[in-house]
Amino acid sequence: MARDFTATITGSRGAQWERAVGQCTFFIRTPIPERVMIEGFSEPQLVYFFDLAEMPRETLERIAAYLKWKGGGEVEEIIRAAETIGLPIRAGDDVCIAIANPQRWF
Secondary structure, three states, X not given: OHHHEEEEEOHHHHHHHHHHXXXXXXXXXXXXXXXXXXXXXXXXXXXXXXXXXXXXXXXXXXXXXXXXXXXXXXXXXXXXXXXXXXXXXXXXXXXXXXXXXXXXXX
């Protein structure tokens, strides 16, 4: 079911993800963004959550290393938090959502 939803990060932000993680398209849990508080922001942000069930461990480790580089923390700590509360990606004009099999959802 979750394989029906992907987020592609585009533009310069996408290029950063491509360099750091090796890809800029990821499965997400739902195409509807959620408003959550993210460290470093004073207001809630709209985010999509990566579908970790569909993500290879190696990709999660590369994302954690990238997030460590961007904001600190330890890789294992980031992975543990991702597995516990989820791993968000901020929604924005540079994140394109695709829905496969839309007949299942609309």
